[in-house]
Amino acid sequence: MNSASKSNTSSSIISAMFRNQIFIPLAALLILAVFNLIMDPSFFKVTLGHNSNGDPILSGNIISIIDCGSELAILAIGMTLVTAASRGQDISVGAAIAIGGSVVLRVLCGTNSRPDEIQAPIIVAFLVCCLVTMACGAFNGILVSIFKIQPMVATLILFTAGRSIAAWINNNELPEVRDATFSYFGGLIPGIPIPTPFFIAIACFILIFLVLKFTTLGLYVQSVGINEQTSRLNGLNPAFIKFITYVILGLCVAVASLIKVSRLGSINYSVIAKDIEMDAILAVALGGNALGGGKFNISASILGAYVIQFLTTTLYKFQVQSDALPAYKAVVVIALVVLSAPIVREKIASLFKKFRPQGAELKS
Amino acid sequence: MKIKKVLAMATSMLLCGAVFAGCGSEGGSSSSKETKKGDKLISVGIINNDPNESGYRTANVNDLKATFTKENGYDAKFAYSLKNEEQINYAQKFIQDEVDYLLLSAADTAGWDSVLKDAKDAGVRVILFDRTIDADESLYEASVVSDMDKEGEQAVEWLKNQKLTSYDIVHLQGVMGSAAQEGRSGALTKTADELKWNIVAEQTAEWSSEKAQQIVQSVIDADKKFNVIYAENDDMAKGAVAALDKANISHGVGKDVVVIGFDCNKWALEELKAGNWNYDGQCNPFQSSYIVDIIEKLENGETLSQKTIIMDEKGFDATTITDADVEQYGI
Structure with missing residues (x-):
């Protein structure tokens, strides 16, 4: 009897685990890690070296993952909120990053596209970039919340036009910033061997967790996503809440675009952050968030973003043939998304519930 | 309801009328145009891809704009x-406008037959530039194109002449299946097979500097030794160099790693001049002088000796490049 109840609780723990959203991205991360450990343990090797400026730097696949996955993780924050509130996704973030990056470089370079020193403080460039990308977000937000256009259609406008706007901002020139301080944001701060984008990402995570903890934003977003009518009857303003999630995503885009242009100090309008919107949506889906809005879990989305980067780095590491790369990625992604679908999770959880107690009874 | 119907009828009638009127007036004016072509401007309709597509395209568009001006006649x-259907629509519009020449850089290779036949019937002469199409040769006068295979061969030939003691190559490919990728990859793969060069890594970075950086980073993390980076465009070479800098691996003239890029962006040629890179292959965006040549010949009633004109393309070596080259050929 005792053992039966024990196994009952253990099985309920397991089923609770399966029901928990964060389980799937965590499991995916674990599977990828174990796979790499078996295939080649040197995957996890991290070495301390020096870069060509003589600054200390840690290098290794794990460092690459936390470095290159940062922009995606930051975007995943905003995308989760947008998805939850407006029951749709913003597909213009890649184009918005091009715009934001272009603005940063434009402010830093002034009229000369290749200045010897920067023409404005970096913080000013970043603030202007924030304003512009938040305006882009607000534009999408107004279309979605007030004009009630489907998010994917509304954001299609910027998706199509964004990269041309970005090129227009800089007169279609290719500006280049060679300032050392500017490269800190996408590279290294001298003396600190861990890439800065990781710290920026951590700062964003902390900020959003504080916001969700100390304000009612999370609750409001969820209730609007679950049932707009009811939340309106309860005194919320659904249009405003949807709008604000798009503006928050705009802010995330600003941070991501600063990191992106800082990495190389220049921009390529047609290639920068290409297809990142799809990866951001994927991160939300991998986090087990329903793409139809409602309840959400931001930490699961963030983990999902790092899972995607982990997968990319793994594929590079194993030298998958170029033509076959998208196919491999697709197979893994399909498996993960199917596993993280709420229906499948429920099924697995109930399977555990069914079998475990019976087994325990037979034993006793 | 009735009012709506009447309105619809009326507007469609109006539209039809406008179309017919347009046809009539244009038909009348065209004959007078024919008669005194000598002192008149030559009208050309130029259909191109979006100038924001890449630095190459921007240079291409600017070159055409600078050449085909009123001053030059x-x-x-x-x-x-960037869309084929839209380009076809533009082509039809230009044919209706009775331009003398239609210059075309097609977004897609297929679907051009019928519109080019219309052009032929209307007496509009078609010159293709930059990109070829899948249509019968009789439908156009000439095509001015880059030979991507030759670009790759030139670069590989240069690499061969460097006589490195060993060849361990990291090969960064463009978007798989594009003409530039196939030409530039093909030459390297062939020579590597023949001369037993060691390809350490071969991955597509899809023209993106970030992806190139990640790929080279992963090669470095795996402790693989290499001494050549063969990147199929400048952006990817730049990303690769960023990864080398991070790992404190020296690159450029007389250093540990030989860096090869393509496209001759101005900033890339500056890197060459500074000795940080070793070689950059040109993909010539300056087609207008070739096109002008063709038009002049056709206007004088000469026949062209060949349909497909392949442009001269250079490759620049870091040890011999001059400031004048950077200014002239940088895009």
Whole structure:
């Protein structure tokens, strides 16, 4: 009897685990890690070296993952909120990053596209970039919340036009910033061997967790996503809440675009952050968030973003043939998304519930 | 309801009328145009891809704009689109406008037959530039193109002449299946097979500097030794160099790793001049002088000796490049 109840609780723990959203991205991360450990343990090797400026730097696949996955993780924050509130996704973030990056470089370079020193403080460039990308977000937000256009259609406008706007901002020139301080944001701060984008990402995570903890934003977003009518009857303003999630995503885009242009100090309008919107949506889906809005879990989305980067780095590491790369990625992604679908999770959880107690009874 | 119907009828009638009127007036004016072509501007309709597509395209568009001006005796109209159907629409419009020449850089190779036949019937002469299409040769006068295979061969030939003691190559490919990728990859793969060069890594970075950086980083993390980076465009070479800098691996003239890029962006040629890179292959965006040549020949009633004209393309070596080259060939 005792053992039966024990196994009952253990099985309920397991089923609770399966029901928990964060389980799937965590499991995916674990599977990828174990796979790499078996295939080649040197995957996890991290070495301390020096870069060509003589600054200390840690290098290794794990460092690459936390470095290159940062922009995606930051975007995943905003995308989760947008998805939850407006029951749709913003597909213009890649184009918005091009715009934001272009603005940063434009402010830093002034009229000369290749200045010897920067023409404005970096913080000013970043603030202007924030304003512009938040305006882009607000534009999408107004279309979605007030004009009630489907998010994917509304954001299609910027998706199509964004990269041309970005090129227009800089007169279609290719500006280049060679300032050392500017490269800190996408590279290294001298003396600190861990890439800065990781710290920026951590700062964003902390900020959003504080916001969700100390304000009612999370609750409001969820209730609007679950049932707009009811939340309106309860005194919320659904249009405003949807709008604000798009503006928050705009802010995330600003941070991501600063990191992106800082990495190389220049921009390529047609290639920068290409297809990142799809990866951001994927991160939300991998986090087990329903793409139809409602309840959400931001930490699961963030983990999902790092899972995607982990997968990319793994594929590079194993030298998958170029033509076959998208196919491999697709197979893994399909498996993960199917596993993280709420229906499948429920099924697995109930399977555990069914079998475990019976087994325990037979034993006793 | 009735009012709506009447309105619809009325507007469609109006539209039809406008179309017929348009046809009539244009038909009348065209004959007078024919008679005194000698002192008139040559009208050209130029259909190109979106200038924002890449640095290459921007240079290409600027070159065409600078050449086909009123001062040079041309009345040029420009249309840009990355979509084939839109380009075909523009082509039809230009044919209706009775331009003398239609210059075309097609977004897609297929679907051009019928519109080019219309052009032929209307007496509009078609010159293709930059990109070829799948249509019968009789439908156009000439095509001015880059030979991507030759670009790759030139670069590989240069690499061969460096006589490195060993060849361990990291090969960064463009978007798989594009003409530039196939030409530039093909030459390297062939020579590597023949001369037993060691390809350490071969991955597509899809023209993106970030992806190139990640790929080279992963090669470095795996402790693989290499001494050549063969990147199929400048952006990817730049990303690769960023990864080398991070790992404190020296690159450039007389250093540990030989860096090869393509496209001759101005900033890339500056890197060459500074000795940080070793070689950059040109993909010539300056087609207008070739096109002008063709038009002059056709206007004088000469026949062209060949349909496909392949442009001269250079490759620059870091040890011999001059400031004048950077200014002239940088895009």
